[in-house]
Amino acid sequence: MGMLEDAAAGRLNDEMRLVAQAEGKSPEFIRRGIASGRIVIPISPYRETRPVGIGKGLRTKVNASIGTSSDIVDVDMEVEKARVAESAGADTLMELSTGGDLREIRRRVIEVTSLSVGSVPLYQAFIEAIRKHGAGVDMTEDELFRAVDEQARMGTNFMAIHTGINRICLERLKAQGGRFGGLCSRGGAFMIAWMLHNEKENPLYSEFDYLLEILKEHEVTLSLGNGMRAGAIHDSTDRAQIQELVINAELADRAQAAGVQTIVEGPGHIPVDEIEANIRIMKRMTDERPFYMLGPLVTDIAPGYDHIVAAIGASLSSAYGADFICYVTPAEHLALPTPEDVREGVIAARIAAYIGDMIKLGRRDRDLEMGRARRDLLWDMQFHLALDPQRARQIRAEREPADSRVCTMCGDYCALKIIKSSINLSK
Incomplete structure (x- = not known):
């Protein structure tokens, strides 16, 4: 039986389950989508x-x-x-x-x-x-x-x-x-x-x-x-x-x-x-x-x-x-x-x-985490959240700041570092 026939007959297969896991959806959601022609694998x-x-x-x-x-x-x-x-x-x-x-x-x-x-x-x-x-x-x-x-x-x-x-x-x-x-x-x-x-x-x-x-x-x-x-x-x-x-x-x-x-x-x-x-x-x-x-x-x-x-x-x-x-x-x-x-x-x-x-899809959680990581000057977390961590690390490494907490764009006058010492803006 093929993928579409399995889905139409109500059968779940390994590919449907793996896609469901990767997408954060239920296997049944994937099966129904394939059966209707609105999803393919x-x-x-x-x-x-x-x-x-x-x-x-x-x-x-x-x-x-x-x-x-x-x-x-x-x-x-x-x-x-x-x-x-x-x-x-x-x-x-x-x-x-x-x-x-x-x-x-x-x-x-x-x-x-x-x-x-x-x-x-x-x-x-x-x-x-x-x-x-x-x-x-x-x-x-x-x-x-x-x-x-x-x-x-x-x-x-x-x-x-x-x-x-x-x-x-x-x-x-x-x-x-x-x-x-x-x-x-x-x-x-x-x-x-x-x-x-x-x-x-x-x-x-x-x-x-x-x-x-x-x-x-x-x-x-x-x-x-x-x-x-x-x-x-x-x-x-x-x-x-x-x-x-x-x-x-x-x-x-x-x-x-x-x-x-x-x-x-x-x-x-x-x-x-x-x-x-x-x-x-x-x-x-x-x-x-x-x-x-x-x-x-x-x-x-x-x-x-x-x-x-x-x-x-x-x-x-x-x-x-x-x-x-x-x-x-x-x-x-x-x-x-x-x-x-x-x-x-x-x-x-x-x-x-x-x-x-x-x-x-209304997916903005990753951006929320990046905002917090930047606010708190957590560089490893910023790289982890980046779509291209390799490129981000490379650029920072090529222009290393004197103060490792900041970057060379603002250096000593980093707004995040300055405000951090005056007020807690954590949310």
């Missing part, structure tokens, strides 16, 4: 992972995406990025390589992490078609579904699959007169190019029942891809994006009925004043299924700092109800990320998710 029968729950009522989770490109194929670096992402606190990992030996890279990455690992099988199928046939648009439907099956057997826990791009979406895109920022989804671009060249419907849509059979057999969680997401804020919440969401919402119902756990992906570039509307529409249309927000980037003019831009958008997204955040690194739109870029991206996204959870 991505698993695989082919490898053991640290179970993570994604969905309504749970802590906002952070995904880190890694992978080679056609320009840079350094497998050892990708393995290191996987390790860095996990040590920095990512909840899941997506392996999205497009250069080199795709199977060997995925095998090595999966081997070194205990995190749930996601993929986009369309990448592999399209790129292998280029190598085999000379053009990605010559990919066959069988080659695409074989890539899904193969990656599932390797121990992939969840897959972003571009099911919602169909002929109706293409008509919407044409009818609205194109886009200011083009199409930023690599998978979306691959599939649209294939559809136009072959004059066929997207097989991931037309053969959706067959896709579900493969995913169900291997207990893969389906992440309904957002191929029409905006790559510029002036394209956000346009007709093509909403049309794809309508289709994915319908497909999510079919996946649930087939016993396949489902996540719905959301748009990438959104101005701040549209974030709440996007999440409310998505949650309403999909009956509160887990929402995977890609970013979002809330301005287009900060290359080199897009991890900060995305953190602003992600904190609001989390507060309004997004369940799952895909990190963005400082290298976004510029280059393939390094291990240090990955670390920066994970920490920024974790901060954003935490800020959102302060609102969404």
Whole structure:
């Protein structure tokens, strides 16, 4: 029996109990969430992972995406990025390589992490078609579904699959007169190019029942891809994006009925004043299924700092109800990320998710403890409570104060030290 079938039949399993313990919820709360489609726990029968729950009522989770490109194929670096992402606190990992030996890279990455690992099988199928046939648009439907099956057997826990791009979406895109920022989804671009060249419907849509059979057999969680997401804020919440969401919402119902756990992906570039509307529409249309927000980037003019831009958008997204955040690194739109870029991206996204959870879940106890630790100049406690203790310790150690009770920002004139000798403000 699969995860969704267990939950629907009223059965608790080990993964549900472990997630409940990690989240401070009852196992029954987790079971009911899975049965309703509002919580998922991505698993695989082919490898053991640290179970993570994604969905309504749970802590906002952070995904880190890694992978080679056609320009840079350094497998050892990708393995290191996987390790860095996990040590920095990512909840899941997506392996999205497009250069080199795709199977060997995925095998090595999966081997070194205990995190749930996601993929986009369309990448592999399209790129292998280029190598085999000379053009990605010559990919066959069988080659695409074989890539899904193969990656599932390797121990992939969840897959972003571009099911919602169909002929109706293409008509919407044409009818609205194109886009200011083009199409930023690599998978979306691959599939649209294939559809136009072959004059066929997207097989991931037309053969959706067959896709579900493969995913169900291997207990893969389906992440309904957002191929029409905006790559510029002036394209956000346009007709093509909403049309794809309508289709994915319908497909999510079919996946649930087939016993396949489902996540719905959301748009990438959104101005701040549209974030709440996007999440409310998505949650309403999909009956509160887990929402995977890609970013979002809330301005287009900060290359080199897009991890900060995305953190602003992600904190609001989390507060309004997004369940799952895909990190963005400082290298976004510029280059393939390094291990240090990955670390920066994970920490920024974790901060954003935490800020959102302060609102969404009302969790502020840790901030209360930090306030008291700072008031009382308890440095070890401050480091213990910090989201990134290593960085906090490093900065303080590099600029040691003469008086160990304070820091070099204020030194002898530390307000906390001065007032402490005059009045007791403990609360």
